[in-house]
Amino acid sequence: QVQLVESGGGLEQPGGSLRLSCVVSGSIFSIFPMAWYRQTPGKQRELVAGISKDDSTHYAASVKGRFTISRDNAKNTVYLQMNSLKPEDTAVYYCARRWRGASGSYSLPSTYDYWGQGTQVTVSS
Numbered sequence: 130q131v132q133l134v135e136s137g138g139g140l141e142q143p144g145g146s147l148r149l150s151c152v153v154s155g156s157i158f159s160i161f162p163m164a165w166y167r168q169t170p171g172k173q174r175e176l177v178a179g180i181s182k183d184d185s186t187h188y189a190a191s192v193k194g195r196f197t198i199s200r201d202n203a204k205n206t207v208y209l210q211m212n213s214l215k216p217e218d219t220a221v222y223y224c225a226r227r228w229r230g231a232s233g234s235y236s237l238p239s240t241y242d243y244w245g246q247g248t249q250v251t252v253s254s
Contacts, residue, residue: 131155131243133224138248141214145252149209151224151245159202162227164235165209167220167250174223178209179235187235192218214252221247 137149149165164179178198179187186198197210207224224245231240 131226133226133243133245135222135224135245135248138222138250140251140253142254143215143252145214146210146212147214147250149211149222149224149248149250151207151209153205153207153226156226156243158200158205161229162231162235163198163200163207164225164227164241165198165207166223166225166238167218168223168247169220174238176236177222179227180207211250214250216252219250219252221249223247 132154133151135149135151137147139147141147160182162179162181165177166174167177168174176189177192178189178196180198180200188196195211195213198207200207211218225241226243227241
């Protein structure tokens with residue numbers, strides 16, 4: 130069975146950095162697009178960044194220039210490097226595997242078939 134396990138969340142001060150990791154098991158990893166989403170209480174889950182199987186990347190406007198998504202197919206892992214963190218980045222962060230044949234925007238949660246359990250990121254002084 131496919132499992133996605135996130136790690137790397139925690140408490141960080143504004144301006145600081147964190148790196149999230151998501152290890153995928155039970156599936157061939159390299160052929161699937163992947164993404165990071167985040168969610169705060171009372172709000173819908175929103176796309177943070179996506180990466181295709183060919184390493185094309187997509188970012189939400191709010192994180193562009195501060196966050197970097199990458200993947201290591203040898204380790205079945207997708208990363209999210211988060212720099213210049215802001216209090217508004219506080220959320221639960223989820224990684225997700227996208228349908229292999231999905232097209233169009235990465236911002237459609239219905240195009241993902243597996244999700245991790247989430248990792249909390251809190252940005253506060």
